[in-house]
Amino acid sequence: MLAPSRLARGPFFPQRPLCDLFSGSLRTPVPLRRHLHPHSVDTAAEQGWSELSNGDLIAAAEKQGYELLITTDQNLRYQQNLSERRIAILVLMTTSWPRIKSGVESVVIAVGTSSQSNYIEIQF
Numbered sequence: 001m002l003a004p005s006r007l008a009r010g011p012f013f014p015q016r017p018l019c020d021l022f023s024g025s026l027r028t029p030v031p032l033r034r035h036l037h038p039h040s041v042d043t044a045a046e047q048g049w050s051e052l053s054n055g056d057l058i059a060a061a062e063k064q065g066y067e068l069l070i071t072t073d074q075n076l077r078y079q080q081n082l083s084e085r086r087i088a089i090l091v092l093m094t095t096s097w098p099r100i101k102s103g104v105e106s107v108v109i110a111v112g113t114s115s116q117s118n119y120i121e122i123q124f
């Protein structure tokens with residue numbers, strides 16, 4: 001399972017909607033949602049994806065037109081062949097909300113500047 005993650009859908013533009021995927025055992029802090037405004041945020045459960053494995057979850061997100069996945073799963077790139085994926089992936093290298101909050105501007109910038117198939121890790 002993927003760690004809780006966020007996805008953006010549709011063509012890249014400043015207000016693309018985001019999907020917050022809460023699956024697996026790790027948790028991307030919920031307060032991050034507020035900092036991703038004006039993006040709308042959904043959960044994996046809302047999408048019916050909470051039981052999907054890593055590969056199936058990414059495939060479902062791409063099929064639905066999502067373009068950006070934000071996750072705290074630091075092993076994702078080792079568990080999945082990402083070379084053929086269109087979705088951009090942003091990995092937060094901590095699950096600690098206080099640490100993420102102190103660097104939330106980096107997350108917001110990365111979300112706004114990501115492009116297809118990018119893989120970005122943010123250290124906090």
